[in-house]
Protein backbone atom coordinates (compact mmCIF):
# COMPACT_ATOMS: atom_id res chain seq x y z
CA UNK A 215 0.00 0.00 0.00
CA UNK A 216 1.38 3.42 -0.97
CA UNK A 217 -0.04 6.90 -0.39
CA UNK A 218 0.72 9.84 -2.70
CA UNK A 219 1.35 13.35 -1.35
CA UNK A 220 1.52 16.43 -3.62
CA UNK A 221 3.82 19.42 -3.33
CA UNK A 222 2.51 22.33 -1.26
CA UNK A 223 3.17 26.06 -1.22
CA UNK A 224 4.56 27.86 1.84
CA UNK A 225 1.51 30.11 2.02
CA UNK A 226 -0.87 27.14 2.02
CA UNK A 227 0.80 25.96 5.23
CA UNK A 228 -0.03 29.32 6.82
CA UNK A 229 -3.74 28.98 6.08
CA UNK A 230 -4.03 25.22 6.66
CA UNK A 231 -6.02 23.74 9.51
CA UNK A 232 -4.28 21.29 11.83
CA UNK A 233 -5.96 18.43 9.97
CA UNK A 234 -4.76 19.77 6.61
CA UNK A 235 -1.19 20.16 7.89
CA UNK A 236 -1.25 16.59 9.20
CA UNK A 237 -2.71 15.28 5.92
CA UNK A 238 -0.03 17.02 3.87
CA UNK A 239 3.13 16.66 5.96
CA UNK A 240 2.70 13.94 8.61
CA UNK A 241 3.17 10.25 7.72
CA UNK A 242 1.68 7.75 10.18
CA UNK A 243 1.14 4.01 10.40
CA UNK A 244 4.23 2.97 8.43
CA UNK A 245 4.98 -0.01 10.69
CA UNK A 246 2.47 -2.88 10.55
CA UNK A 247 3.38 -6.51 11.28
CA UNK A 248 3.91 -8.49 8.09
CA UNK A 249 3.52 -5.48 5.79
CA UNK A 250 5.46 -2.92 3.77
CA UNK A 251 3.76 0.48 3.80
CA UNK A 252 4.96 3.60 1.99
CA UNK A 253 4.24 7.18 1.05
CA UNK A 254 5.36 8.83 -2.17
CA UNK A 255 5.83 12.60 -1.94
CA UNK A 256 6.20 14.86 -4.93
CA UNK A 257 8.64 16.87 -2.81
CA UNK A 258 11.80 15.75 -4.59
CA UNK A 259 9.93 12.55 -5.49
CA UNK A 260 10.99 10.68 -2.37
CA UNK A 261 9.41 7.48 -1.07
CA UNK A 262 9.41 6.78 2.65
CA UNK A 263 8.28 3.50 4.10
CA UNK A 264 8.27 0.89 6.80
CA UNK A 265 8.78 -2.87 6.50
CA UNK A 266 7.99 -5.24 9.40
CA UNK A 267 8.83 -8.78 8.21
CA UNK A 268 7.61 -10.52 11.37
CA UNK A 269 7.99 -14.28 10.74
CA UNK A 270 8.42 -14.05 6.97
CA UNK A 271 10.40 -12.13 4.39
CA UNK A 272 9.15 -8.99 2.63
CA UNK A 273 10.29 -7.79 -0.77
CA UNK A 274 10.49 -4.07 -1.47
CA UNK A 275 7.37 -3.49 -3.60
CA UNK A 276 7.66 -1.97 -7.06
CA UNK A 277 4.63 0.32 -6.65
CA UNK A 278 4.50 0.30 -10.44
CA UNK A 279 1.29 2.35 -10.55
CA UNK A 280 3.07 5.22 -8.78
CA UNK A 281 6.75 4.79 -9.72
CA UNK A 282 6.07 3.57 -13.28
CA UNK A 283 8.73 0.86 -13.19
CA UNK A 284 8.68 -2.93 -12.78
CA UNK A 285 11.10 -2.74 -9.85
CA UNK A 286 11.22 -0.12 -7.09
CA UNK A 287 14.93 0.62 -7.57
CA UNK A 288 14.99 0.47 -11.37
CA UNK A 289 15.73 4.19 -11.34
CA UNK A 290 16.10 4.84 -7.63
CA UNK A 291 18.48 4.32 -4.70
CA UNK A 292 17.54 3.33 -1.19
CA UNK A 293 18.51 4.03 2.40
CA UNK A 294 17.40 1.67 5.18
CA UNK A 295 17.62 1.98 8.97
CA UNK A 296 16.58 -0.83 11.33
CA UNK A 297 14.49 0.75 14.09
CA UNK A 298 13.61 -2.60 15.68
CA UNK A 299 15.50 -5.68 16.85
CA UNK A 300 18.15 -7.68 14.93
CA UNK A 301 17.39 -8.71 11.36
CA UNK A 302 18.93 -8.94 7.93
CA UNK A 303 18.35 -7.44 4.51
CA UNK A 304 19.19 -9.10 1.20
CA UNK A 305 20.45 -6.86 -1.59
CA UNK A 306 20.58 -8.84 -4.85
CA UNK A 307 20.93 -11.92 -2.64
CA UNK A 308 23.82 -10.56 -0.56
CA UNK A 309 22.98 -10.74 3.16
CA UNK A 310 23.54 -7.76 5.46
CA UNK A 311 22.93 -8.16 9.20
CA UNK A 312 21.36 -5.06 10.78
CA UNK A 313 21.19 -4.40 14.51
CA UNK A 314 19.09 -1.58 16.02
CA UNK A 315 19.89 1.74 14.23
CA UNK A 316 22.25 0.06 11.76
CA UNK A 317 21.84 1.34 8.22
CA UNK A 318 22.20 0.06 4.69
CA UNK A 319 22.50 1.77 1.31
CA UNK A 320 21.25 -0.11 -1.77
CA UNK A 321 22.04 1.27 -5.19
CA UNK A 322 20.04 1.80 -8.34
CA UNK A 323 18.85 -1.45 -9.91
CA UNK A 324 19.01 -3.53 -6.71
CA UNK A 325 16.41 -6.00 -5.49
CA UNK A 326 15.84 -5.79 -1.74
CA UNK A 327 14.28 -8.23 0.73
CA UNK A 328 13.65 -7.56 4.43
CA UNK A 329 13.83 -10.27 7.14
CA UNK A 330 13.95 -10.58 10.93
CA UNK A 331 11.20 -11.53 13.38
CA UNK A 332 12.02 -8.60 15.69
CA UNK A 333 13.18 -6.15 13.03
CA UNK A 334 11.37 -3.04 11.78
CA UNK A 335 12.91 -1.22 8.83
CA UNK A 336 12.45 2.42 7.91
CA UNK A 337 13.43 3.17 4.33
CA UNK A 338 13.73 6.11 1.98
CA UNK A 339 14.21 5.99 -1.78
CA UNK A 340 14.99 8.77 -4.25
CA UNK A 341 15.57 9.09 -7.98
CA UNK A 342 19.11 8.04 -8.90
CA UNK A 343 21.07 8.80 -12.06
CA UNK A 344 23.93 6.39 -11.33
CA UNK A 345 24.57 2.99 -9.77
CA UNK A 346 26.66 2.62 -6.62
CA UNK A 347 27.46 -0.51 -4.57
CA UNK A 348 25.54 -1.53 -1.45
CA UNK A 349 27.08 -0.32 1.77
CA UNK A 350 26.45 -1.51 5.35
CA UNK A 351 26.51 1.26 7.96
CA UNK A 352 27.05 0.06 11.52
CA UNK A 353 25.76 2.61 14.00
CA UNK A 354 28.55 1.72 16.44
CA UNK A 355 31.23 2.42 13.84
CA UNK A 356 30.11 5.90 12.86
CA UNK A 357 31.87 8.77 14.59
CA UNK A 358 29.20 10.99 16.19
CA UNK A 359 29.27 14.77 15.87
CA UNK A 360 28.44 16.34 19.25
CA UNK A 361 25.98 19.22 18.90
CA UNK A 362 24.26 21.60 21.31
CA UNK A 363 24.58 21.70 25.09
CA UNK A 364 22.64 20.71 28.17
CA UNK A 365 22.27 24.41 29.08
CA UNK A 366 20.33 24.93 25.82
CA UNK A 367 18.49 21.60 26.25
CA UNK A 368 19.60 20.66 22.73
CA UNK A 369 22.57 18.36 23.46
CA UNK A 370 22.64 15.59 20.87
CA UNK A 371 24.87 13.33 18.78
CA UNK A 372 24.58 13.45 15.01
CA UNK A 373 25.56 10.26 13.15
CA UNK A 374 26.17 10.93 9.46
CA UNK A 375 25.64 7.60 7.70
CA UNK A 376 25.50 8.85 4.07
CA UNK A 377 26.41 12.48 3.49
CA UNK A 378 28.47 12.71 0.30
CA UNK A 379 31.72 11.45 1.82
CA UNK A 380 32.55 7.81 2.53
CA UNK A 381 29.52 6.29 0.76
CA UNK A 382 28.91 7.53 -2.80
CA UNK A 383 25.28 8.05 -3.86
CA UNK A 384 23.39 9.95 -6.56
CA UNK A 385 21.42 12.33 -4.32
CA UNK A 386 20.38 10.49 -1.14
CA UNK A 387 21.76 11.50 2.26
CA UNK A 388 20.66 10.07 5.59
CA UNK A 389 21.65 9.64 9.19
CA UNK A 390 20.49 9.41 12.77
CA UNK A 391 20.52 11.98 15.56
CA UNK A 392 20.24 10.84 19.19
CA UNK A 393 19.09 13.38 21.76
CA UNK A 394 21.05 13.33 25.04
CA UNK A 395 19.14 12.41 28.17
CA UNK A 396 17.74 15.56 29.72
CA UNK A 397 17.75 17.49 26.45
CA UNK A 398 14.62 17.99 24.35
CA UNK A 399 15.48 20.01 21.23
CA UNK A 400 16.68 18.71 17.88
CA UNK A 401 17.91 20.85 14.99
CA UNK A 402 17.85 23.99 17.09
CA UNK A 403 18.67 26.70 16.06
CA UNK A 404 16.98 25.51 12.85
CA UNK A 405 18.06 25.78 9.24
CA UNK A 406 16.74 25.73 5.69
CA UNK A 407 18.28 24.21 2.58
CA UNK A 408 17.10 25.29 -0.88
CA UNK A 409 16.55 22.64 -3.58
CA UNK A 410 16.49 19.74 -1.11
CA UNK A 411 13.67 18.08 0.83
CA UNK A 412 14.26 16.53 4.24
CA UNK A 413 12.16 13.88 5.98
CA UNK A 414 12.39 13.10 9.69
CA UNK A 415 11.19 9.89 11.33
CA UNK A 416 11.09 10.00 15.12
CA UNK A 417 12.05 6.74 16.89
CA UNK A 418 12.89 5.30 20.32
CA UNK A 419 10.22 7.58 21.83
CA UNK A 420 8.10 6.11 24.61
CA UNK A 421 4.48 5.45 23.61
CA UNK A 422 3.26 7.98 26.17
CA UNK A 423 5.64 10.73 24.92
CA UNK A 424 5.31 13.11 21.98
CA UNK A 425 7.56 15.28 19.85
CA UNK A 426 6.32 18.79 19.06
CA UNK A 427 7.74 19.16 15.54
CA UNK A 428 8.04 22.68 14.14
CA UNK A 429 7.69 23.41 10.43
CA UNK A 430 6.95 26.28 8.07
CA UNK A 431 8.72 29.42 6.99
CA UNK A 432 10.49 31.53 9.64
CA UNK A 433 7.92 33.97 11.04
CA UNK A 434 5.05 31.66 10.05
CA UNK A 435 5.83 28.42 11.82
CA UNK A 436 3.32 25.74 12.70
CA UNK A 437 3.71 22.58 14.78
CA UNK A 438 2.70 18.92 14.51
CA UNK A 439 2.35 16.69 17.57
CA UNK A 440 4.04 13.41 16.66
CA UNK A 441 4.28 9.91 18.10
CA UNK A 442 6.97 7.26 17.95
CA UNK A 443 7.80 6.00 14.45
CA UNK A 444 5.96 8.79 12.69
CA UNK A 445 7.58 10.78 9.88
CA UNK A 446 7.26 14.35 8.67
CA UNK A 447 8.04 15.89 5.26
CA UNK A 448 9.98 19.18 5.20
CA UNK A 449 9.94 20.89 1.79
CA UNK A 450 12.89 23.20 1.05
CA UNK A 451 11.00 26.24 2.41
CA UNK A 452 10.28 24.68 5.79
CA UNK A 453 12.30 24.62 8.95
CA UNK A 454 12.44 21.20 10.60
CA UNK A 455 13.05 21.09 14.35
CA UNK A 456 11.40 19.60 17.36
CA UNK A 457 11.18 19.22 21.11
CA UNK A 458 10.27 15.98 22.84
CA UNK A 459 8.49 15.25 26.11
CA UNK A 460 10.92 12.36 26.65
CA UNK A 461 14.11 10.92 25.20
CA UNK A 462 14.13 10.07 21.50
CA UNK A 463 16.17 9.80 18.33
CA UNK A 464 15.29 10.50 14.75
CA UNK A 465 16.29 9.47 11.26
CA UNK A 466 16.87 12.29 8.81
CA UNK A 467 16.91 11.68 5.06
CA UNK A 468 17.41 14.20 2.28
CA UNK A 469 17.23 14.23 -1.50
CA UNK A 470 17.04 16.83 -4.23
CA UNK A 471 19.21 18.87 -6.55
CA UNK A 472 21.26 20.21 -3.64
CA UNK A 473 23.23 17.24 -2.38
CA UNK A 474 25.98 19.21 -0.66
CA UNK A 475 25.40 18.43 3.03
CA UNK A 476 26.87 21.74 4.18
CA UNK A 477 24.84 23.83 1.71
CA UNK A 478 22.28 25.10 4.20
CA UNK A 479 21.11 28.41 5.66
CA UNK A 480 20.96 28.78 9.47
CA UNK A 481 17.87 30.56 10.82
CA UNK A 482 18.48 32.79 13.84
CA UNK A 483 16.14 32.18 16.78
CA UNK A 484 15.22 35.87 16.81
CA UNK A 485 14.04 35.55 13.19
CA UNK A 486 11.53 32.77 13.93
Ligand SMILES: O=C[C@H](O)[C@@H](O)CC(=O)C(=O)O
Nearest residue numbers: 361370372391400401402466
Ligand atom coordinates in the same frame (compact mmCIF):
# COMPACT_ATOMS: atom_id res chain seq x y z
O1 LIG B 1 20.86 18.17 7.88
C1 LIG B 1 20.37 17.07 8.27
C2 LIG B 1 19.63 17.13 9.54
O2 LIG B 1 18.83 18.31 9.48
C3 LIG B 1 20.63 17.20 10.66
O3 LIG B 1 21.83 17.73 10.25
C4 LIG B 1 20.17 18.08 11.75
C5 LIG B 1 20.11 17.35 13.01
O4 LIG B 1 20.00 16.16 13.04
C6 LIG B 1 20.19 18.15 14.23
O5 LIG B 1 20.75 19.25 14.16
O6 LIG B 1 19.64 17.66 15.24
